[in-house]
Amino acid sequence: MTGREVKRVIVAVTGASGAPLALRLLQALRKEANMEIHLVLSRGAERTLEYELPAQKKTLLSLADVLYHNSDIGAAIASGSFRTAGMVIIPCSMKTVAGIHSGYSDNLILRAADVCLKEGRPLTLVPREMPLSAIHLRNLYDLSMMGAAIIPPMMTFYDHPESIDDMVTHLIGKILDRLNVPAVYKRWGE
Numbered sequence: 358m359t360g361r362e363v364k365r366v367i368v369a370v371t372g373a374s375g376a377p378l379a380l381r382l383l384q385a386l387r388k389e390a391n392m393e394i395h396l397v398l399s400r401g402a403e404r405t406l407e408y409e410l411p412a413q414k415k416t417l418l419s420l421a422d423v424l425y426h427n428s429d430i431g432a433a434i435a436s437g438s439f440r441t442a443g444m445v446i447i448p449c450s451m452k453t454v455a456g457i458h459s460g461y462s463d464n465l466i467l468r469a470a471d472v473c474l475k476e477g478r479p480l481t482l483v484p485r486e487m488p489l490s491a492i493h494l495r496n497l498y499d500l501s502m503m504g505a506a507i508i509p510p511m512m513t514f515y516d517h518p519e520s521i522d523d524m525v526t527h528l529i530g531k532i533l534d535r536l537n538v539p540a541v542y543k544r545w546g547e
């Protein structure tokens with residue numbers, strides 16, 4: 358996809374802690390012209406949303422152009438012939454990491470991620486767990502070798518953040534960079 362063509366991006370939210378990160382990414386993507394956001398939430402995400410963003414679920418959902426049910430395995434994004442600019446799973450649970458790793462595509466999020474890998478499209482995972490077990494690390498390492506970008510929500514101090522919000526801005530900037538979407542955050546050397 359080039360020029361003024363619509364840029365379709367798949368955003369998936371799973372049941373790891375970090376629903377506010379998904380909201381911030383969706384808000385940033387929504388500001389872009391020609392952006393078409395395809396959103397899927399897992400059942401786990403529905404639950405973490407209740408804990409972490411109880412008043413903002415509607416806002417989060419309203420940022421999507423197309424909203425899918427995670428059981429809708431026949432949806433457009435389940436097919437490689439439906440062209441997209443890539444997918445971000447934010448936050449990404451260890452269960453979903455394991456599902457992608459094994460190719461066990463029994464829900465739409467796993468299938469869409471599988472499609473990105475098989476079609477050679479950018480797949481970005483924002484995995485969240487602490488501490489990480491050897492299983493988690495092995496799965497993430499393997500997925501990185503398969504072409505996925507692994508961008509955990511890590512703290513960054515070299516840009517002198519004054520708030521959690523500043524750290525989130527930095528994280529979202531790194532994700533937008535992967536999607537070739539202009540991002541404003543404190544870059545080293547600028």
Ligand SMILES: Cc1cc2nc3c(=O)[nH]c(=O)nc-3n(C[C@H](O)[C@H](O)[C@H](O)COP(=O)(O)O)c2cc1C
Nearest residue numbers: 371372373374399401402408450451452453485486
């Ligand atoms: C409040 C809450 C926080 C959770 N945080 C995490 C987490 O940070 N990382 C993780 O891998 N799983 C976490 N889980 C567990 C996942 O939600 C669970 O493994 C779920 O089956 C993931 O399924 P999904 O990937 O389809 O959303 C959390 C669960 C709850 C209820």
